[in-house]
Amino acid sequence: MVSDDDNFEKYSTTISDLYDCQYFSTILSLATLSFLGIGVKVPQPEWGTMLNEGRLSFEQAPWLMIAPGLAITITIIMFNGIHNWIQKKKGRNL
Secondary structure, three states, X not given: OOOHHHHHHHHHHHHHHHHHHHHHHHHHHHHHHHHHOOOOOOOOXXXXXXXXXXXXXXXXXXXXXXXXXXXXXXXXXXHHHHHHHHHHHOOOOO
């Protein structure tokens, strides 16, 4: 018979995996909605809004799009690295 501790460990790792993956989708969803003008409005700083405003002057100042794009990319890679590190500490192969 399977003990309650085994079930708890199995389900807690699954829940923590889902929770860790939510960071990626939340960051991308917020940036996408702000880029489309549906999310956070202009006075609030948000990467999607910065990308949308930088799009208008991309030929004269490309860094206005490159900086927020790199910030999104680096943040997602960082959270992915943290997720992988946690999985290795738990002793699970990825």
